[in-house]
Amino acid sequence: MKFGTQILPEGVRFRLWAPGQQHIGLHIHDLGRTISMPARRRGWFEASVPEARPGMFYTFELANGEHVPDPASRFLPEDVMGPSEIIDPLAFAWTDRGWTGRPWEESILYEIHIGAFTPEGTFRAAIGKLDHLVALGVNTIEIMPVGDFNGRWNWGYDGASLFAPDASYGRPEDMKAFVNAAHERGISVLLDVIYNHFGPKGNHLGAYTPLTKSNVQTPWGEALNFDGDDAAMIRELIFANARYWLTEYHLDGLRLDAAHEIYDDGPRHLLLELAEQARAATDGRQVHLVQENSLNQVNWLKRRETGAPWLYDAQWSDDIHHAIHAAMTGDPGAYYMDFLGRTDLVGRALAEGAGWQGEYMAHEQKHKGEPSAFLPATAFVAFMQNHDQVGNRPWGDRISAQLPQEALRMWSTILLLSPQIPLLFMGEEWAAETPFLFFSDIGEDLAETIRDSRREELKNYPDAQRDNLPDPMSEDSFRRSKLDWSEPGSATHAAMLDHYRKLIALRKEAIIPRLAGMAGYAGRYDILGDKVVSVQWVLGDGSVLKLLANLGPEPVDNVTIWEEGHLWLEGSAGSDTLGGWTALFSLNSAD
Numbered sequence: 001m002k003f004g005t006q007i008l009p010e011g012v013r014f015r016l017w018a019p020g021q022q023h024i025g026l027h028i029h030d031l032g033r034t035i036s037m038p039a040r041r042r043g044w045f046e047a048s049v050p051e052a053r054p055g056m057f058y059t060f061e062l063a064n065g066e067h068v069p070d071p072a073s074r075f076l077p078e079d080v081m082g083p084s085e086i087i088d089p090l091a092f093a094w095t096d097r098g099w100t101g102r103p104w105e106e107s108i109l110y111e112i113h114i115g116a117f118t119p120e121g122t123f124r125a126a127i128g129k130l131d132h133l134v135a136l137g138v139n140t141i142e143i144m145p146v147g148d149f150n151g152r153w154n155w156g157y158d159g160a161s162l163f164a165p166d167a168s169y170g171r172p173e174d175m176k177a178f179v180n181a182a183h184e185r186g187i188s189v190l191l192d193v194i195y196n197h198f199g200p201k202g203n204h205l206g207a208y209t210p211l212t213k214s215n216v217q218t219p220w221g222e223a224l225n226f227d228g229d230d231a232a233m234i235r236e237l238i239f240a241n242a243r244y245w246l247t248e249y250h251l252d253g254l255r256l257d258a259a260h261e262i263y264d265d266g267p268r269h270l271l272l273e274l275a276e277q278a279r280a281a282t283d284g285r286q287v288h289l290v291q292e293n294s295l296n297q298v299n300w301l302k303r304r305e306t307g308a309p310w311l312y313d314a315q316w317s318d319d320i321h322h323a324i325h326a327a328m329t330g331d332p333g334a335y336y337m338d339f340l341g342r343t344d345l346v347g348r349a350l351a352e353g354a355g356w357q358g359e360y361m362a363h364e365q366k367h368k369g370e371p372s373a374f375l376p377a378t379a380f381v382a383f384m385q386n387h388d389q390v391g392n393r394p395w396g397d398r399i400s401a402q403l404p405q406e407a408l409r410m411w412s413t414i415l416l417l418s419p420q421i422p423l424l425f426m427g428e429e430w431a432a433e434t435p436f437l438f439f440s441d442i443g444e445d446l447a448e449t450i451r452d453s454r455r456e457e458l459k460n461y462p463d464a465q466r467d468n469l470p471d472p473m474s475e476d477s478f479r480r481s482k483l484d485w486s487e488p489g490s491a492t493h494a495a496m497l498d499h500y501r502k503l504i505a506l507r508k509e510a511i512i513p514r515l516a517g518m519a520g521y522a523g524r525y526d527i528l529g530d531k532v533v534s535v536q537w538v539l540g541d542g543s544v545l546k547l548l549a550n551l552g553p554e555p556v557d558n559v560t561i562w563e564e565g566h567l568w569l570e571g572s573a574g575s576d577t578l579g580g581w582t583a584l585f586s587l588n589s590a591d
Contacts (some may be wrong), residue, residue, distance in 0.1 A: 001240050004072030004163070007088050011050035016060050016070065017233050018208040019043030025061030028052055029083055034061060043233070054091065057083035068204040071237070073164045075172050076148045080160040080202030089248050092176045096183035101252045101286030102139065104313045105378045105515035105540075107188070108416075108504060109423035110138040111386055114146060114169045115153055116436065116481045117426055123165075123174040127181045129485075136429055136497070137504035140188040142255055144387055146175065147194070150202040151441030153478040155387065157257065158442055159194055160202030162241045179250050188252035190288065191245055195238050195270070196261040197221065200449075201442055209234065218261045227266035235270060242274055243281040253288035253313075254278065260295040271300060275311035290381060291315040296354045296369030301379045307517055309379075314421055317380040319345065319355035321389060324411060327531050327551040329402050333393075333461040337363040346551065347525030347533045350418060353380040374520040377419035377537060384411050385425040387436065394458050394469055396435035396481065398428070405431070405492070406571065406581045407553070409499055413570040413583040414549060416503040419515055419537050427483045429500040430493040437470050439478040447473045503568070510567060510587060514539040532556050532578065542590030548573075553580040562586045 006013040014026050016037065024045040027034040031052070037045040037060075052058075057077075059067040067083075069076055074087035110133060115121035118129060133141070145156030148164040156166075165175045179189050197220035198205070205211045210230045212222035225231050226238075245251045256262075256271075264270045275289055289312045291300060296319070300312045318335075323346040325331060326339035338361045339345055345355035354372040361368050372380075383389070390398050400408055408431055415422050427434065440450055454472050470477050487493045517540035525535045531552040537545045550556055550571070559578040564586065571582025578584070 001072065001244060003237060003240055004070055004074065005086055007054065007086075007090070008048060011048055012052035012054075012086055013046065013048045014052075014058070014070075015044060015046045017043050017237075018045060018060075018062075019210070019230055019233075020208040021045075021063050023063050027059050027061055027067060029057040029059070031056070043230075052086060054086045054088040056086050058086065059083045062208060066207070068207065069161070071161070071203075071205050072240070073148075073161055075167070076161055076164045077167050077171075079167065080148050080150050084164075087172055092173050092180075094176070094180055094250065096180050096250060099183040099250070100284065101288075102188055103286060103516065104288050104309075104421070105518070106512050107140045107288070107421050108138045108507065109140045109142050109190075109381065109421065110136075110426065111142045111144065111423055112426045113144045113155070113387065113436075113481075115478070117483060118485075119482060121169065121482070123170040123178040127178055130181055130185050130187065133187060134185050136501055137508065138424065139186060140190060140252070141182060142190045142423065143192060145192045145194055145257070148202070149199055150443055153439050153441045153475070154199075155391065155438065155440070156192065157194055158199030158201070158440060160199045162193075162237070163244055176249060183250065188288075190253040190255055190290065191249075191251050192255045192257055193241070193245070194257045195241075195274070196224065196258050198224075199442070200446055216263045218263075223261070223263045226262070226264040226270045231266070235273070238270065239274055239277045242278045246278060246282050246287055252286070253290065255290040255292065255316075257292050259291040259293045259300070259315075260297060272311060288313045294318060296356060296372065298354060298370050298372045298375060298379070301375055303376070303379075303520070307376070307519075314379050314381050316386070316423075317349060317353055317382055317420065319349040320353075320380065320382045320420065321384070321386075323349050323355050324384075324414070324551065325389070325399070328407060328411065331402075334458075335363060337460075343527050343531055343533055343551070347527055347535055350414075350420075350533075350535045350547070351523030351525040351537070353377065353420070373523070376518040376520055377523060378421055378515055378518060380420045381423050382415055382418060382420035383423040383425065384408075384415055385428050386423060387425065390425060390436040391438050391481075392457070394461050396437035396470070396477075398425075398432060398435065400428075400431040400433065401435075404553075404581075405496070408496065410549070410551075410570050410581040410583045412500060413503060413568060413585070414547065416500070416507050417511060417545075417568060417583075417585045418535075418547065419511065419518065419539060419545060422507075424500075427487075430488040430497040432483060432487060432493075434481065434484050434487075436481045437477040438472045439474075439481060440472050441475075441478075442473075444473075506568060511539075511545070514541045514543055514545075516540045528559055529556055532559065544588050544590075546586045546588075548578065548582075548584040550578045550580060550582045555579045564588065 073084035147159030216223035349355035572579030
């Protein structure tokens with residue numbers, strides 16, 4: 001890696017790209033001295049220090065005397081305002097040498113926040129819960145962002161340092177131990193990364209690099225500079241970070257947060273080059289790249305003739321979630337307004353991956369999406385819950401607080417037996433009662449800004465008043481968001497956990513073996529009544545998977561019920577009556 005430190009046979013080499021500086025000093029705290037770094041070409045400064053060793057702390061001194069950490073720090077033990085620690089990237093003893101990953105279509109995702117997943121909130125503590133995931137049957141963990149952020153707790157989307165896992169979760173070797181332990185159990189690990197902005201506090205790159213461009217704004221401020229003057233090294237920093245996580249940490253893939261907020265008008269879009277570099281760096285391994293893309297820019301998901309993705313494996317399908325959620329709950333809040341009364345969007349999203357494919361959305365006041373039917377169902381990640389859909393509600397209430405148990409069982413059946421790639425949010429499998437609130441310890445100087453931003457974001461929820469929302473800056477909001485691992489021991493929660501285990505086992509037995517080779521234009525749907533939908537997909541082996549669902553609590557008459565190939569019935573179905581909260585799946589082999 002051209003950024004940061006490199007361990008030498010004798011000492012350590014330090015490099016910093018700082019085109020806005022005439023002089024850079026290297027201060028090694030443990031040696032008690034500052035070394036002038038010779039300037040190299042194109043804004044680089046470099047120095048080798050024979051006495052430097054792993055474990056020592058260092059900072060860079062700018063021309064104005066300010067000391068800043070390395071933007072490519074592998075660890076910041078004293079938070080983002082403190083010094084960097086020299087880390088030997090080869091020191092950890094991996095035992096997963098035979099691990100090469102798994103095909104994307106086999107993935108059953110499970111999203112976790114390291115700080116809220118266990119009472120301790122650390123990588124080491126999370127290792128102790130891996131056997132629970134093995135017993136559940138999930139095979140891929142998606143970790144919410146871990147890049148170092150200012151403060152003691154945060155969702156992770158305020159990261160200030162790309163390369164350093166936050167010290168509140170443990171040291172770099174602790175994160176590597178977590179990945180290693182997951183691989184030993186046959187579990188893949190993906191990491192959520194943010195390449196569209198830096199957090200509001202603790203990132204120093206703007207002091208000495210052309211980090212942003214003022215002519216393009218994102219929800220978090222100025223867009224990162226990926227196509228302007230001196231953009232090449234900003235781009236390379238992002239590429240280096242992607243390669244770093246996939247190689248030094250043996251990760252099996254990345255989920256790119258809000259990819260639609262990455263702006264690049266250059267000849268080769270950052271998302272294009274990033275995917276190419278990530279795949280080239282991991283040749284021989286099955287590494288997967290996933291986007292969050294709220295604009296449904298699905299052309300990033302195009303497939304080769306072999307069915308393999310050109311660039312990105314999948315995107316999160318908000319449309320599948322929003323359409324089903326609106327139909328089942330009648331929730332008028334925020335973005336659900338465009339989905340209310342639209343059972344056709346349920347069918348279209350399940351059959352084609354996206355519900356909105358270029359049409360005008362009244363709530364968002366814009367046209368959204370691109371035609372998506374040409375893609376296989378496995379190009380979309382479906383979910384009942386994720387950190388956004390829970391945490392971006394006013395009180396962080398899970399879907400289990402909004403719907404009865406039979407409705408949860410029905411939706412989870414659709415989730416786990418449909419051909420899209422399913423994602424569970426931690427605790428969902430036992431219908432956890434703990435909320436997942438928005439929390440941030442970014443600092444008192446920004447506290448009121450964060451609170452105001454939160455109030456503005458939630459203004460379209462009918463019951464969310466300015467003064468009755470949980471305080472996102474409070475430690476209590478973080479503590480309340482931690483899973484309660486005693487819950488699965490109660491009868492109701494244990495029954496839901498057993499339901500999930502059975503569905504996942506059935507998915508592995510009956511659905512996953514048929515997904516490889518699934519083509520585009522394989523889904524179609526019919527609307528049979530208010531909240532009643534029929535969807536069918538031609539799977540990769542030519543077999544036909546059918547779903548008949550009633551997304552409401554009342555039974556519906558005059559519905560033709562299939563007589564053959566029943567795979568799973570959740571709810572009830574008579575000769576021509578489909579019960580409330582019912583999902584019926586059938587599977588028929590190719591003729």
